[in-house]
Structures are given as structure tokens and as C-alpha cells.
Amino acid sequence: MTDVLARRVQASPDATALVGVGGAEWTYRELDEHVERVAGRLAALGIAGEHLGCLLETRPATAVLVHAAARLGCVLVPLNTRLTPTELDSHVERAELAALVCGADTADTAVELSVDVPTASVDDTEHTEITVLDSVSPAEFAPASRDADDPAVMLATSGTTGEPKLVVLTTENLRSSAVASAFRLGITPDDRWLDPLAVYHMGGLAPIVRSALYGTTVVIPGEFDARATLNALERFDCTGISLVPTMLRRLLAAGSLADSLRFVLLGGAPASEELIERCEKRGVPVHPTYGMTETASQVATARPGEAFAHTGTVGRPLLDTDLSVLGGDGKSVDIGETGELVVSGPTVFAGYYGDPDATARAFSERGFHTGDVGHRDAGGRLWVTGRRDEMISTGGELVAPGEIARVLRSHPAIDDAGVVGLPDPDWGERVGALVVGDVTDAETVRNYCRERLAGFKLPRTIAFADELPRTASGTVARRVVRERLLDNGD
Structure with missing residues (x-):
């Protein structure tokens, strides 16, 4: 797994490996030759077996x-x-x-x-x-060899609960994730996966790594634009695409997705029931997924039939992924009861780089404690309702923000919502909501919720x-949401 491209070029050298902006194509043999030159140039600069930073948008380079x-x-x-030099x-x-x-567009930051450095x-x-x-003139070098449990990639967490941590993913993590995803999605050699996501997220990095493992084609169209993306899907006969909910909403608003699509892998943030229902009505093969950096992407993924029949579920865990739902006592909860999601298996990361204390806190004998909460239904399907540290304790009752946000998003005039707990002198905390959409009357929103919530x-x-304030990784900035509610709430 150290160099999947070298193995792929032996198996299918003339298959299309990469399609870039404007339609330029590279076979696996051509891509391998380009990679060999760049590796030689990096070797000439003394860069081998080291930590190599990549400050690039998603592009063929x-x-x-x-x-x-x-x-x-x-x-x-x-x-x-997207980060400033100070943040970086x-x-x-x-x-x-x-x-x-770096590249021309990130050189000033560098x-x-x-x-x-x-x-x-x-x-x-x-x-x-x-x-x-x-x-730089390429230097001769010996291709590296490393074991399955050696580090391959380090990615930063979103940092929603503090300073971002660096997640160490091994070659086995990446391989196992690719294999499990292929079984769930039904990957074939003819697939073409359009990749509009940033490589500093696993969702953007995974298609590049996986395509070489599968022998499929990755299509990299450049900066995301809804109309241009729809055109690229059609022009290059793409069969798959990775998206976050905001991107999918923009694509649906801009037009029809290509008939060639077999899967739309949807992750990065919870998908509203309204969005999934729109996909069903328009025949979009959406696969809602739950995953994270620490698990090299997917933990659970629902196929379209399951997603449409059980709106809100993220499906069942992938191959070789063991998922437990634990209560506060560390024991598994009953079906339908909410608890923390704990994951184990070959996709789970090796640890946080340079932070053994954080690594130790994240693991128990049951596996990696995600900090997310949810439940399983009688059919074994997973429902993710929020973060453990986001749970709102009001008058002795626990409230999952994700549940409230889903109800709010089901309102026809509400596009999105961020829900947090706010200090309350009588109840300890009260539920607060920052709402995005074509509605500006708080009582109208409350009346809608009153029919659907305790x-x-x-x-x-x-x-x-x-719009909702978000972190650099795209997750809702809860601290900013809370400040806005305290300053401007009704």
C-alpha cells in the first residue's frame, strides 16, 4: 500500500487515471511518469521519508x-x-x-x-x-517501503472544541477504508469519481488515493461552482461524486444531475430530511454517510433505498467496522436508546501526533470514543443526533441539538439552523437556535416546533x-452561534 500507483500501473497502464480542468486526461502510465519526475525533484531537494506539507487546492498537481x-x-x-498564515x-x-x-495561489500565504520551512x-x-x-533536476532515488502500520497522512481535525489536533492515518487505515467503501458503494473499474472537495479533508483526499487502488478514474474539475460541476458530471460521464450538503443543495438548485451518476456520497455534515426527500423525488442516488478524520472517512453509509425509506439514517457500519453505542456507565445501551458512538476496526487512526494525552483520552478497551451521540434502530441502522459535548441539559432533561436542527430544517422556509445551549438562571440551560431562511418571525418558528417537539x-x-458561521473545515462554529444568540436573540 506504500505506493498504490506503482502497482496500479502494472495492472492497467492504459486506463484513464485522471481528468483535469478543461478535459486533459492522463493514463495510469502517464500519471506514473509525472509522479516519478516530481518525486525525483523532491528527492533532489532532500525530501524523502519526511513530513511533507501540502498547501494546494484540489487540482491535478x-x-x-x-x-x-x-x-x-x-x-x-x-x-x-483557507487559513491565514497566523493560523497555519x-x-x-x-x-x-x-x-x-504550494502553488501560485497559495505562495503569498507560504x-x-x-x-x-x-x-x-x-x-x-x-x-x-x-x-x-x-x-529542479530530478535525482535518482529508491522507492520507499513501509509497513502497513506506518504513518501515511496527517490531517487536522475541525477544532470545534479547541485547537485542531493532527490525526495520524496509516497505510492500512487508508487501504481498509477504500476496501470497505468499495463494497458499500459497489465500485467497478468503469467508475469515474468527481472530486470537488479539498484534500485537507479526508473526503477530498480519499478519491485520489482510492482511484489508484481501484483502477478507476478521478475527475478533478477545479474550484467548486454548481453550474460548472453539473457540466463536468455530464461531460465526463461521471458515475460518482463526493459532496457536503451545502454543495448538493446548490447543485439541485442549479439544474439536473447527470443520468450517469450511480452514487452521491454525502457527508461532512448532517443532511436534512428535506434534502434527502428532494433527492428521492429527483432520482438522485444519494448515499448519506457518517464518518470522520479519525476513521479515514466513512464509518456508516446508507444506500439510496435505505436512505429514502428511513429518512435521517446514515445506514449501517461498513465492512470490518465495529460500532458500539455506550451509555454513561460504559455499557451498551438498548436498541433505540441514545449513547456515545464508539468505533473500532482497521480504519481507526493510530493517534494524535505529538499528543499522547489526547490519544489516551480518546480510546478505551471498546475503541475510539467519537464524542458523537446517536442510536440504532431495530433494523441495525444508525442515527446520529449530535455531539456528546453539545448535549443541552435543561431542567434535568437532555436535548440533542441535532434533533432540534432537523425539525427546524424540515420547515419549508428554513434552509439551515444551528442549535446550542445557552445559560439560563432557572433551567441551567435553554435551547437556542440561529436560523437561516426566508423567515424572520421567532414565534412562527416556535409554533412550528411546538407541534413536533416536547x-x-x-x-x-x-x-x-x-448563513451559519462555520469553522475553516466547514462545521458549524458553535461558539459564534452562541455569541450571536446571546447578543441578538429574541
Whole structure:
């Protein structure tokens, strides 16, 4: 698994590996030759077996770097291109990068880092302190070999509960995740997977790694635009795409998805029941999924039939993934009861880099404690209702914010909602909701909820916004939501 591309080129050298912006195509043989040159240039700069930072948007050059890093035995560290240099400094320093690779659009950020790290660019640049990779003569090198449990990638968590941690994923984590996903989605050699997500998320990195393992094609269209993405799906006969709910909503608003699609892998955030119902009406083969960085992507995924028949479920755990739902006493809860989701299996990460205390806190003899809460129904399907640390305790009752948010999103005029607990002198906490949509009357919202929720679950404080504040990784910024509600709530 160290270098899946090298093995793939032996098996299917003439198959299409990569389609880029404008329709440029590379076979696996051509991609392998390009990767060999880039790996040689990195080797000439003394970069082999080290931690290699990647400050690139998702583009063909990024796919080449992913494979070149594997060939050199580097631990790839994709960095969030949306962060400021000040925010990135902490990531770069904690990751102990030996070098950083950027592009023309991220070179300014790279040179403004206060952490001193050698930097190379996949594009021409005016920054003299950055080495242009194409100007470096490739050096000879021996392809790296590493064991299945050796680190391959480090990705940052979202940081919603504090400073982001660096998740160490091994080659076996990536391989096991790819295999399990293939069984659930039904991957075939003819599949073409469009990848509009950022590689600093597992959802964007996975299609690049998995395509070489499967021998399928990955289509990288560049920056996400709804109309351009719809055109790319149609033009390149794409059979699959990875999306977050916001992207899918924009695609549905922009037009019809390509008839060639067999799966729309939907993750990164909870999908509203309204969105799943729209997919059913329009024949979109949506596969709602639950996963996280620490599990190399998917934990559970529902196929369309299951998603439509049981709106809100994320399906059953994938192959070789063991999922437990534990109560506060550490014991499994009964079917239908809410508890913390604990995962074990070959996709579960090796630990948080440089943070043994956080790693120890995250694990027990049952596995990795996700911090998410949910339940299983009688059919074994998983329902994720929120985060353990987000649970709202009001008057002695526990309220899952995810449940309230789903009810709010089911309102025809509400597009999205962020739900948090707010301090309350009488009840300890009260439910607060920041609402996005074509509605501005708090009492109208409360009356809608009153018909669908118990009294203690009703949002007592409601405010309205054009969009939800989010972290750099796209998750709802709960602290900002709470501040807005305290400042502007009714």
C-alpha cells in the first residue's frame, strides 16, 4: 500500500487515471511518469521519508504530489488553504514539516508563515525564497517501503472544541477504508469519481488515493461552482461524486444531475430530511454517510433505498467496522436508546501526533470514543443526533441539538439552523437556535416546533442570519452561534 500507483500501473497502464480542468486526461502510465519526475525533484531537494506539507487546492498537481509523497515514503500533511498564515503557523510547527509545497495561489500565504520551512511550488512564482519544482533536476532515488502500520497522512481535525489536533492515518487505515467503501458503494473499474472537495479533508483526499487502488478514474474539475460541476458530471460521464450538503443543495438548485451518476456520497455534515426527500423525488442516488478524520472517512453509509425509506439514517457500519453505542456507565445501551458512538476496526487512526494525552483520552478497551451521540434502530441502522459535548441539559432533561436542527430544517422556509445551549438562571440551560431562511418571525418558528417537539426541547431564544458561521473545515462554529444568540436573540 506504500505506493498504490506503482502497482496500479502494472495492472492497467492504459486506463484513464485522471481528468483535469478543461478535459486533459492522463493514463495510469502517464500519471506514473509525472509522479516519478516530481518525486525525483523532491528527492533532489532532500525530501524523502519526511513530513511533507501540502498547501494546494484540489487540482491535478495535488494528485501528483499525493502519489509522489507515497513513493518517497513521506508523511503527507495537507494544510487548509483557507487559513491565514497566523493560523497555519501552529499547524506547520506542530506537524514538524521538513518542507512545504504550494502553488501560485497559495505562495503569498507560504512566504508569510513565521515558521521557517523550505518551500517549493508546483507553479512559477515571483517569490525568490520559493523553489520552483520544475526548475529542479530530478535525482535518482529508491522507492520507499513501509509497513502497513506506518504513518501515511496527517490531517487536522475541525477544532470545534479547541485547537485542531493532527490525526495520524496509516497505510492500512487508508487501504481498509477504500476496501470497505468499495463494497458499500459497489465500485467497478468503469467508475469515474468527481472530486470537488479539498484534500485537507479526508473526503477530498480519499478519491485520489482510492482511484489508484481501484483502477478507476478521478475527475478533478477545479474550484467548486454548481453550474460548472453539473457540466463536468455530464461531460465526463461521471458515475460518482463526493459532496457536503451545502454543495448538493446548490447543485439541485442549479439544474439536473447527470443520468450517469450511480452514487452521491454525502457527508461532512448532517443532511436534512428535506434534502434527502428532494433527492428521492429527483432520482438522485444519494448515499448519506457518517464518518470522520479519525476513521479515514466513512464509518456508516446508507444506500439510496435505505436512505429514502428511513429518512435521517446514515445506514449501517461498513465492512470490518465495529460500532458500539455506550451509555454513561460504559455499557451498551438498548436498541433505540441514545449513547456515545464508539468505533473500532482497521480504519481507526493510530493517534494524535505529538499528543499522547489526547490519544489516551480518546480510546478505551471498546475503541475510539467519537464524542458523537446517536442510536440504532431495530433494523441495525444508525442515527446520529449530535455531539456528546453539545448535549443541552435543561431542567434535568437532555436535548440533542441535532434533533432540534432537523425539525427546524424540515420547515419549508428554513434552509439551515444551528442549535446550542445557552445559560439560563432557572433551567441551567435553554435551547437556542440561529436560523437561516426566508423567515424572520421567532414565534412562527416556535409554533412550528411546538407541534413536533416536547416543550422542554423548544428553542427559547431564536435569531436569524443569512448563513451559519462555520469553522475553516466547514462545521458549524458553535461558539459564534452562541455569541450571536446571546447578543441578538429574541
